[in-house]
Amino acid sequence: MRRSSRFVLPAVLAVIGLALVLWLTTRPAAPTASARPGVPVRVVSVAERDVPRFTTAIGSVLSLHSVEIRPQVEGVLTQVLVKEGQWVKTGDLLATLDDRAIRASLEQARAQLGQSQAQLQVAGVDLKRYKLLSTDNGVSRQTLDQQQALYNQLQATVKGNQAAIANAQVQLSYTQIRSPVTGRVGIRNVDEGNFLRVADTQGLFSVTQIDPIAVEFALPQQMLPTLQGLLRAPVPAVVQAYLDADGQSTLLAEGHLTLIDNQVSATTGTVRVKAEFANAQARLWPGQLVTVRLRTAVDNNALVVPPPVVQRGIDGHFVYRLDGDTVTSIPVKVLHQDSGLSIIAGVKAGDRLILDGQSRLRPGARVEVTPDAPPGTDVAEHGSQP
Missing domain, CATH: 2.40.30.170 (Efflux pump adaptor protein, beta barrel domain)
Structure with a gap:
């Protein structure tokens, strides 16, 4: 009995030792500091392009050019030749007024002009005769002066008649209302058949360029x-x-x-x-x-990045630049910033900067770049919006 126990004890110890060796060789290795995963971040490249600034x-x-069409003479609106909303050009006929009374005045002025011209012609013949007779005292000087005055008076009358004709022609032209501007006709306020007065506060319609x-x-x-x-x-x-x-x-x-x-x-x-x-x-x-x-x-040639790239620190603005699988803090100067982009100095075109995840970073931190990029970060193609 004593002999058997003497052989069993070493056997048990051998089995325990073998099990210990197996456990030590097969257990998982403890994680090292270098195997820890990096901070997930998103990156964007610095773009170089011309950037317009807006206010x-x-x-x-x-x-x-907008004109309210009003009558310049009184009369009945006989015809409207344009429709509401129609496009018209300068000089187009828009509407017409009753012109019969003005035409009658024009004919009367022309008749008076003819009468005055006939009287002037007779006075001119008499004046010429009196001048010839006055050379040998055939007529008195007073008679010659009176004939000269009559001739001058009739000349003035002719000019007055011509002015009356011109005035009647102008008044007649006002009965045809033409567009003073190229544009679009507005809503009509007066229909055909209405009597229009110069003092009316409301015009026919407007024409707007x-x-x-x-x-x-x-x-x-x-x-x-x-x-x-x-x-x-x-x-x-x-x-x-x-x-x-x-x-x-x-x-x-x-x-x-x-x-x-x-x-x-x-x-x-x-x-x-x-x-x-x-x-x-x-x-x-x-x-x-x-x-x-x-x-x-x-x-x-501005260096452009999305606004979230730029961070503010105690010493001013800075960005995180990706160098391999770690980041470096780079101080930058913000030259211009709006809702769509930031113009910075202190980096180079093509540098890969951290766009998202900066709150978990410090200089020298190891990072892991995620492939997805947020919408609106392609500042190389799109600028700021109003």
């Missing part, structure tokens, strides 16, 4: 030097008109800066500005409110 305001569309057209808007007085420089520039400053609807901005037309008002408003501290637009498709309409973007400058 935004609310503007009102104005016609460059649509193309070209203007937009007026106001900007702070601090921008006055910039505006003056834009007007002096050889190339007109670009102005864009947008329509804001349903949360979206639609470009209606692109024009150029034409005018700065001659004074600043003392109550608002703003100056009125006017821009002119080609409007062949009539996308701009008089009285319409639009969002105006005035291009004030262009940054050539």
Whole structure:
């Protein structure tokens, strides 16, 4: 019995030792610091391109030429030759008035002119005869002077008759109402058959020029030097008109800066500005409110990144640049920033900067780039929106 226990104990110890060796060789290795996963981030490359700068305001569309059609003589409206909403050109006949009374006055003035011309002709013959007779005292000097005065009087009468004819012709032309401008006819206020007076407060209709057209808007007085420089520039400053609807901005037309008002408003501290637009498709309409973007400058070869790339620290702005699988903090200077992009200095075109996940980073941190990119980060193709 004592002999058997002497052999069993070493056998048990051998089995335990073998099991311990097997466990040590097969257990999983403890994770090391270098095997820890990196911080997931998204990156974007620095783009280099020309970036225009804009200032935004609310503007009102104005016609460059709008006319209220009113009669210049009294008479019955006999005919309206245009329809509401019709496009007309300068000189087109719009309406006619009853002209019979004016034509009668014109014929009467012509008859009086003929009578005066006949009297003048007789007086001229007599004056010539009296001058010949006066050389040998055939008529008195007084008679010659009286004939000369009569001749002069009849000359003045002829001129008066000619002026009366011209006046009647002008009055007759007023019975044909023609368009003074190329534009669009508005809503008609008076129908045919009504008697029109010059003193009537309401006109027949309006004719409004649509193309070209203007937009007026106001900007702070601090921008006055910039505006003056834009007007002096050889190339007109670009102005864009947008329509804001349903949360979206639609470009209606692109024009150029034409005018700065001659004074600043003392109550608002703003100056009125006017821009002119080609409007062949009539996308701009008089009285319409639009969002105006005035291009004030262009940054050539600017380094552009989305706004979330730039971080603010105690010492100023900085960005995280991707170097291999780690990041480096790079101080930058923000030259311009809006809702769509930031123009920075301190990096190079093509540098890969951290776009998302900066809150978990520090210089030298290991990162893991995720393949997906958020929408709207392609600043190389899209600029800021109004």
